[in-house]
Amino acid sequence: MAKAKRPVFIFGNWKMHKTIDAAVQFVKDLIPLVENSSPQIYLAVPFTAIKPVSEEAKESNIVIGAQNMNDASEGAFTGEIAGEMLKNAGAKFVILGHSERRHLFNEDNALINRKVKRAIEDGLQPVVCVGETLEEREEGKTDAVLEEQLSMSLEGLTKEQMGDVIVAYEPVWAIGTGKRPVVEDIEKAHTFCREVLAKKWTKGVANGTPILYGGSVKPENAKELLKPADVDGLLVGGASLESEIFAKIVNYQTEK
Numbered sequence: 001m002a003k004a005k006r007p008v009f010i011f012g013n014w015k016m017h018k019t020i021d022a023a024v025q026f027v028k029d030l031i032p033l034v035e036n037s038s039p040q041i042y043l044a045v046p047f048t049a050i051k052p053v054s055e056e057a058k059e060s061n062i063v064i065g066a067q068n069m070n071d072a073s074e075g076a077f078t079g080e081i082a083g084e085m086l087k088n089a090g091a092k093f094v095i096l097g098h099s100e101r102r103h104l105f106n107e108d109n110a111l112i113n114r115k116v117k118r119a120i121e122d123g124l125q126p127v128v129c130v131g132e133t134l135e136e137r138e139e140g141k142t143d144a145v146l147e148e149q150l151s152m153s154l155e156g157l158t159k160e161q162m163g164d165v166i167v168a169y170e171p172v173w174a175i176g177t178g179k180r181p182v183v184e185d186i187e188k189a190h191t192f193c194r195e196v197l198a199k200k201w202t203k204g205v206a207n208g209t210p211i212l213y214g215g216s217v218k219p220e221n222a223k224e225l226l227k228p229a230d231v232d233g234l235l236v237g238g239a240s241l242e243s244e245i246f247a248k249i250v251n252y253q254t255e256k
């Protein structure tokens with residue numbers, strides 16, 4: 001099936017990796033490898049690297065963002081970071097509700113919803129992650145989990161605000177494991193997410209929302225994963241840590 005008119009997005013999520021020096025070097029190395037590439041390239045970097053890496057990437061086609069933020073605008077929250085601070089450091093987007101945040105740091109849909117609203121208020125594009133655990137999949141609950149996570153995490157957003165949102169479908173059991181659903185199941189999940197968005201808002205909102213796939217993406221599977229019409233991009237963890245490997249994913253069309 002032909003792709004909709006949405007652009008293709010390739011996101012890297014470095015998680016808790018890279019010092020400032022390593023981060024800047026990565027971007028220096030990546031720029032020439034992707035300067036003529038057609039996908040939109042986004043890198044979610046550690047907080048400390050946002051400013052130096054944004055400066056390094058200023059004249060390039062690489063967009064820099066963060067991996068998390070607090071839901072408050074400021075206050076006595078030791079160790080937390082506000083959206084305004086991220087924006088001020090050069091971040092353009094923020095990943096919210098990543099499964100590591102949901103499962104290791106007990107973030108629930110209500111908190112993620114508050115973060116999404118705060119991010120939009122602060123001028124950051126929210127990338128909202130949803131996905132089922134292996135147990136939920138085996139119990140046939142994938143659709144129910146996706147519907148609940150999407151609906152609650154995006155609750156109360158206007159159609160206009162939805163225009164800023166990117167959704168990422170990341171089956172929890174596929175993250176960092178080398179395992180992933182077959183492409184048909186990924187396609188089903190993406191189509192289902194789009195139906196949920198259409199039901200909650202409008203078809204126009206659903207069709208305008210990019211839906212990324214994440215979980216064990218590699219240069220070898222990028223092309224296949226991007227085939228279904230409803231897969232608009234990839235969110236890459238482990239394979240985004242080396243510039244050459246990440247560039248191969250960005251350049252999936254010309255790689256073998």
Ligand code: PGA
Binds near residue numbers: 175214237
């Ligand atoms: P992975 O991580 O590519 O290492 O599986 C994906 C993610 O956590 O976004």
